[in-house]
Amino acid sequence: MNVLDFYQKKIAGEKISVITCYDYTSARLVANTSVDCVLIGDSAAMTMHGFKDTLSATLPMMCFHTAAVSRGIGNKWIIADMPFLSYRKSLSNSVSAAQSLMQAGAHAIKLECAAGNIRLIRHLTESGIPVMGHLGLTPQCINVLGGYKVQGTREESAARLKKDALLLQEAGCFSIVLECVPSTLAKDITQALNIPTIGIGAGPDTDGQVLVFQDLLGLNSDFKPKFAKSFVNGYEQLKNGIESYVKSIKTGEFPNDEHCYGH
Numbered sequence: 001m002n003v004l005d006f007y008q009k010k011i012a013g014e015k016i017s018v019i020t021c022y023d024y025t026s027a028r029l030v031a032n033t034s035v036d037c038v039l040i041g042d043s044a045a046m047t048m049h050g051f052k053d054t055l056s057a058t059l060p061m062m063c064f065h066t067a068a069v070s071r072g073i074g075n076k077w078i079i080a081d082m083p084f085l086s087y088r089k090s091l092s093n094s095v096s097a098a099q100s101l102m103q104a105g106a107h108a109i110k111l112e113c114a115a116g117n118i119r120l121i122r123h124l125t126e127s128g129i130p131v132m133g134h135l136g137l138t139p140q141c142i143n144v145l146g147g148y149k150v151q152g153t154r155e156e157s158a159a160r161l162k163k164d165a166l167l168l169q170e171a172g173c174f175s176i177v178l179e180c181v182p183s184t185l186a187k188d189i190t191q192a193l194n195i196p197t198i199g200i201g202a203g204p205d206t207d208g209q210v211l212v213f214q215d216l217l218g219l220n221s222d223f224k225p226k227f228a229k230s231f232v233n234g235y236e237q238l239k240n241g242i243e244s245y246v247k248s249i250k251t252g253e254f255p256n257d258e259h260c261y262g263h
């Protein structure tokens with residue numbers, strides 16, 4: 001998968017599968033699947049570091065995760081999130097931040113919102129950095145949005161979102177994530193664009209889907225957003241594995257001859 005495949009898959013009507021990934025071990029696992037590409041999401045601040053939102057993601061944190069994934073992901077394509085405010089201070093600082101992520105192993109970067117980012121997106125794509133947009137529920141704006149709420153539910157906000165999507169395409173984005181928007185709006189935007197949309201909480205009619213690694217594998221026992229589907233009950237299965245380990249120590253079943261060195 002590379003940037004050209006994104007366009008080709010849209011033309012061919014072939015759905016694009018994206019998963020977030022944050023570390024080497026998970027990258028080795030994902031590398032051996034048919035998933036199309038990985039996103040080093042700034043959700044790493046929450047899933048890997050336990051922060052309450054993505055505002056705590058920093059550039060060194062994102063570079064650290066990007067580098068770890070790039071060592072394990074084989075030839076899969078890596079998109080890395082530009083963290084909170086790393087692309088809002090000046091053109092020069094933003095380009096340096098994108099450079100750090102690319103040099104850590106990313107093949108493309110993602111940033112949230114259209115307003116104020118159009119010049120930067122144009123500059124980055126002209127400089128050899130593919131840019132993915134992100135519209136709808138943009139978690140870095142959570143304090144302005146007033147919470148994790150579905151976006152574009154009213155005529156006016158839906159029209160604004162569609163206009164932003166066209167602006168991002170015009171500026172050179174190769175794809176756009178649509179997060180938590182009504183399915184009908186996501187369909188309308190997807191049909192209006194030549195570049196593929198990747199949905200999360202945006203219904204079935206986007207050109208592809210992205211899910212957070214921990215949500216997909218059911219690793220969170222206490223957090224299940226409406227749009228996320230766990231394809232395996234990872235929490236229970238892994239917990240049972242650890243309990244079996246503890247039990248086999250106590251019963252003396254582990255280690256046995258198989259795991260011991262002779263002389």
Ligand code: KIV
Nearest residue numbers: 020041042043177210
């Ligand atoms: O940070 C992230 O994981 C994301 C996805 C939810 C799209 O941006």
